[in-house]
Amino acid sequence: MSDVPTAESAAQSAYDLDLEMSLLLPSSAPGRWVAAVHEAARILATRPWVRGGRAGDELCTLALLLFARTYTGERQPHDVPTTELHDALAGPADREPQIVDEIELALTAAGQGYDPTSVSAPPLWRIFNTIRSQYGGRLGASSLADDIEPPAPGPSPMRGAAQRLSQFLTGYSDQERRQATAPDVQAGSLSIEAERIQIVTTNSLVRLCCPEDHPARVVRADGPSATRECAQGHVAEHWQLDPAHLRVAAARATGVRLSSQGTHQTQELMIVAVGMPRHSDPNQVNWVLQQPDHPIVGRDDIIEQVRRKVDGVD
Numbered sequence: 001m002s003d004v005p006t007a008e009s010a011a012q013s014a015y016d017l018d019l020e021m022s023l024l025l026p027s028s029a030p031g032r033w034v035a036a037v038h039e040a041a042r043i044l045a046t047r048p049w050v051r052g053g054r055a056g057d058e059l060c061t062l063a064l065l066l067f068a069r070t071y072t073g074e075r076q077p078h079d080v081p082t083t084e085l086h087d088a089l090a091g092p093a094d095r096e097p098q099i100v101d102e103i104e105l106a107l108t109a110a111g112q113g114y115d116p117t118s119v120s121a122p123p124l125w126r127i128f129n130t131i132r133s134q135y136g137g138r139l140g141a142s143s144l145a146d147d148i149e150p151p152a153p154g155p156s157p158m159r160g161a162a163q164r165l166s167q168f169l170t171g172y173s174d175q176e177r178r179q180a181t182a183p184d185v186q187a188g189s190l191s192i193e194a195e196r197i198q199i200v201t202t203n204s205l206v207r208l209c210c211p212e213d214h215p216a217r218v219v220r221a222d223g224p225s226a227t228r229e230c231a232q233g234h235v236a237e238h239w240q241l242d243p244a245h246l247r248v249a250a251a252r253a254t255g256v257r258l259s260s261q262g263t264h265q266t267q268e269l270m271i272v273a274v275g276m277p278r279h280s281d282p283n284q285v286n287w288v289l290q291q292p293d294h295p296i297v298g299r300d301d302i303i304e305q306v307r308r309k310v311d312g313v314d
């Protein structure tokens with residue numbers, strides 16, 4: 001990848017291996033986890049990475065398994081035989097993968113487990129908890145009603161990833177593994193400072209603010225988390241902000257690599273909301289920005305104008 005991608009290449013690489021690696025590599029990542037992510041990326045480097053695909057789940061699952069097998073330091077991730085990985089991932093397709101318990105024990109032993117007394121979960125636990133969750137997309141508004149049965153669990157993303165990985169590793173040779181190289185992605189956070197930071201959906205452009213309603217001046221992607229910070233130093237997450245969309249927006253606005261670290265500046269940052277595809281171009285998906293010249297963009301009364309339009313007043 002070029003060091004100075006265009007907006008188009010930022011969209012094209014929105015599902016690339018190096019972006020997926022950066023989502024797994026927070027600044028606080030332990031060294032043994034970084035090594036596990038790099039080895040998993042090496043094994044998957046030749047696998048096709050397609051737009052909207054679930055290859056990120058495979059990278060995450062393989063990294064967690066490699067970590068569970070090497071966190072004690074007796075072996076390095078590249079010492080774990082491919083056949084051992086295959087055997088750990090193979091199993092009945094109608095139940096959750098057997099590696100879940102082993103990974104949970106390893107994370108706890110490594111100080112990355114769930115701690116009910118802590119306000120925020122360690123990043124590795126957060127990564128694990130997302131991919132092994134059997135309730136993704138099942139906890140809708142209806143489940144909040146008292147008289148409705150809670151939703152039944154479904155297959156976790158890790159279940160499908162384990163099956164695909166075991167198939168992939170069946171035909172994968174040790175020679176292929178030795179010759180592969182992973183992208184050079186360091187653990188670290190990416191911060192973007194901007195005069196104006198907005199969340200883009202198809203019908204709204206909303207200025208990102210802190211919980212006390214001050215405009216956000218900085219957004220930061222750090223492994224699996226994304227936060228915004230106002231001029232008064234209030235830092236918080238936001239339900240429409242995630243690190244993948246933030247990194248794609250940063251690459252569009254500043255030309256940095258998707259997996260970059262450090263602090264960068266830009267005048268305006270438009271981040272596509274979480275529920276939309278990462279590769280979405282704000283200028284293509286938002287009806288206001290689609291107008292030939294959009295005079296209301298950049299003005300503070302935009303929310304009111306959008307609301308009037310949606311309500312049919314105009």
Ligand SMILES: [Zn+2]
Pocket residue numbers: 210211212213214230231232233234
């Ligand atoms: Zn604030």
